[in-house]
Amino acid sequence: MDSITWEEMKVIDANCAQLGLLPIQLMENAGSSISKIIRDRFSGGRILLIAGRGNNGGDAFVAARHLCEHPQFQVDVILLGNVSSIRTEEAKRNFLLLQYCKINSIKQVTDSGDAVLSEMISNADIIVDGILGTGITGKIREPEASAIDLINMSGKYIIAIDLPSGNQDKKTKQSKCIKADLTITFHKMKEELSTSSVSDYLGEVRVEGIGVCSHAEIFTGIGNLKSLNLRTPDSHKGQAGRILIIGGGAYSGAPALAALATLRTGADIVTVAAPSTVADTIASFSPNLIVRCLSENRLCSEDIPLITKLVDAHDVVVMGMGLGNDEEVVETVSRIIPLCNKLVLDADALPGLEEAEKKCSEIVITPHAREFARIRKKETSIDIERRIEEVRTYSRENNLVTLLKGKVDVISDGSKVMLNATGNSGMSVGGTGDVLAGITGALLATNPPMKAAACAAYINGAAGDLAFNDKGYGLLATDVISKITDVMRE
Missing domain, CATH: 3.40.1190.20 (Ribokinase)
Incomplete structure (x- = not known):
């Protein structure tokens, strides 16, 4: 299978934007594909999408918006943080849209001790992990750390967006990472997903197309320049x-x-x-x-x-x-x-x-x-x-x-x-x-x-x-x- 690195995917995203395919369009396509996979695999149930403050969370918000239009699914959303801390304009826009949709409940959790987090995880049939993106190093902070533990202890079917949230600490050889049943990654398989430290957490892996322009991958663009190592x-x-x-x-x-x-x-x-x-x-x-x-x-x-x-x-x-x-x-x-x-x-x-x-x-x-x-x-x-x-x-x-x-x-x-x-x-x-x-x-x-x-x-x-x-x-x-x-x- 043809594969790329996470860094190469970031380059492609930026090159797409330069060509006119905006990040919010790619986010829409990613979230829509998540929704379709869930609808194809499950006849109904209560779905909890737990989102972080980055673009993985944005993908989850889009998926929630699509899923709630299907009456066989009851859709709940948790944002780990508050709306003001969402890091990208695209993710924030998609979170704000949820208030106009048939979402069962939307919660913002900033405290790891908030009972809402454990209660909603217990009530869910399917959990979608959109907490953390790529490049996470060091100790996982709260409330993300507690969310990862609660999700792993839940016994529910877990779907990870791009990759399971968490990391593996190379110094202590300890890990705090969601163990997914299904991982959905986009455009192409990522080389990092084949490493031994990650593969045990992935479950089944699905690669979904999101409409990337082929030109953005083959031709050099502004994304390639952004990836350069330059003077600090x-x-x-x-x-x-x-x-x-x-x-x-x-x-x-x-x-x-x-x-x-x-x-x-x-x-x-x-x-x-x-x-x-x-x-x-x-x-x-x-x-x-x-x-x-x-x-x-x-x-x-x-x-x-x-x-x-x-x-x-x-x-x-x-x-x-x-x-x-x-x-x-x-x-x-x-x-x-x-x-x-x-x-x-x-x-x-x-x-x-x-x-x-x-x-x-x-x-x-x-x-x-x-x-x-x-x-x-x-x-x-x-x-x-x-x-x-x-x-x-x-x-x-x-x-x-x-x-x-x-x-x-x-x-x-x-x-x-x-x-x-x-x-x-x-x-x-x-x-x-x-x-x-x-x-x-x-x-x-x-x-x-x-x-x-x-x-x-x-x-x-x-x-x-x-x-x-x-x-x-x-x-x-x-x-x-x-x-x-x-x-x-x-």
């Missing part, structure tokens, strides 16, 4: 990434553009290692750049000792922009690759990947179609479905992440595939690929390679779209860099 309020210099750019020789602008894009994406420190003939020019682009001068007019083997020290002092290496394709450059690149832990390879550095005797642990490559054809020694397909398979296969065989640039970017780690549709034809101007490499390097410092590459493609294209709105076909790569922070603030 208490971070200090270096924690958001030290990035080494190795480029220049044949050209000076390319590594400077990559470096500036890296800084705008949030990296703390960016160092450019460039041949002596272009180092001063690169330094003149911005006082924010640290430039280390290499030995000659092209990257060469004599630079390896200095580059080794620089690699050790940085978290990520971004290499290839403006190097030129001399034979010695390619050979030197192939010797640098094994020195790196995290690496972004672009443009002139890509041939060095084939020559390298050993590869580092985390590699992202950012070729366009012609460069991809060159390193594969096969033409890159125009057809998007075939192109997807080409990227997936190459990434799997070489144990890396490929970000194939195009009208639709294709990103794969050899297993998962993401697409990106941001960007425009104005970005065919020189330098935008260098900007993309820089963004990727900054994100790779604090994120897994697949996430870094997919989000970099989105940010680069979205920044290009904002720049195009201002400049039209006169946009420059520097205009794209200036819009990166606007996209990141989304």
